[in-house]
Amino acid sequence: MIGEDKLDYTGFIERVYARLGLDLRYYKRRQMERRILSLMRRRGFQAYEDYYEAIMHDSALRQEFIDRVTINVSEFFRNGSRWNVLAEQVFLPLKDRERIKIWSSACSTGEEPYSLAMMLDRLGLLDKSVIEASDIDRPALDKARRGVYSEEALKKVADSYRSTYFLRTADGYQILPRLQAKVHFFWFDLLRSPYPDRAYDLILNRNVVIYFTDEGKDHLYRGLSRALKPGGYLFVGSTEQIFTPERYGLYLVAPFLYRKKM
Ligand SMILES: C[S@@+](CC[C@H](N)C(=O)[O-])C[C@H]1O[C@@H](n2cnc3c(N)ncnc32)[C@H](O)[C@@H]1O
Incomplete structure (x- = not known):
């Protein structure tokens, strides 16, 4: 035929x-x-x-x-108002911890983990924080490691952040080496790589699950929940609410912000 x-x-x-x-x-x-x-x-x-x-x-x-x-479109401080919630509801309560361990789990070209580094620096928490960032896309990770962005990419970054945290170079805007050194990038496939156990105080997983089937989402949330410490937080994208968070041992604390049961 x-x-x-x-x-x-x-x-x-x-x-x-x-x-x-x-x-x-x-x-x-x-x-x-x-x-x-x-x-x-x-x-x-x-x-x-x-x-x-x-x-x-x-x-x-x-x-x-x-x-x-x-699909690796990203932005610094994507959905800005959500980041204020992150500062108030997650970082401030964690400020007395000796160490804060964070994973930006689909970091694309680095805007998300560097936004974290800037925010933590402003809050005086950067020194005690460990920021890990991963993606499945190797060229996106290479760009993230370089940490150089165009003027266009910085258009939503406040002037005070731009002047404090970026150096103007011939290629564009280079994230300050002090912040760059705080972010550890690695390759990780959210659908296939083995998840660590109880490793993180906060995980960001934003604007990736929208492309996954229900089965893919289920696998992802099980893995992310496992990777959180008890009481750890999961920050998701602004269209990505988890419909049955209790299945994963999570509960909602603010829109798009979940916490793992103690
Ligand atoms: C739209 S970007 C989101 C970037 C950032 N989290 C944000 O919200 O701006 C989606 C990212 O998910 C990554 N991605 C897609 N499938 C993945 C998978 N199976 N494992 C890890 N990363 C994946 C893509 O490479 C891309 O960089």
Whole structure:
């Protein structure tokens, strides 16, 4: 039969998983399929089969594909009012702790962990904080480690922060080495890597779960809950409420902010 052995979406993502270890089965199909098809067509491919062969043989096309499907748009202090809640409800109560351990678990190009570093510095808590930041996208992590941003990327950063925490260089705005040194970046796949046990006082997981299926979300929240210390906080994106937080041993303390039971 004509077309019988043509690769379809499901076959394509299975092959991608087998060869690249990138598991797109837990990402919502409609969004993901549209995203992949539009990229394929922009590059002149009509069939999944041809596109699959091309990305396996051409590293630039492959990297473009990974960047596109992992979606790494970010901002400093994204959803600003939520960050005030973080300062008041999480950082101030933790201020007497000897050490505060934080994980920005889908940090993209670094805006989120550096926002944390700036805020903690302002609150006088940076020295006792450990900030870890991870992502699945290696080029995004490379950019995060460099810590250089365009003027456009800084447009929502208050002038007082810009002048205190960035150095103007020929390439743009460089985050101050003192803050950069406080953020430890590493690669981590939220759907496949093993989660640590009771490691963090606060985890940020923002604007990634929107792309996951219910099964993917379930896996993620189990892992994040395990990684929190009892009484630790989980800060999620502003469209990402967890519908049954008690399933994961969490409860709501403020919109988009959860706490793990003691
Ligand atoms: C839209 S960005 C969000 C960045 C930041 N948290 C924020 O809210 O601005 C989503 C990030 O999730 C990452 N991501 C997607 N799937 C992932 C996975 N399975 N494991 C880890 N990171 C993932 C992407 O690479 C991307 O950098």
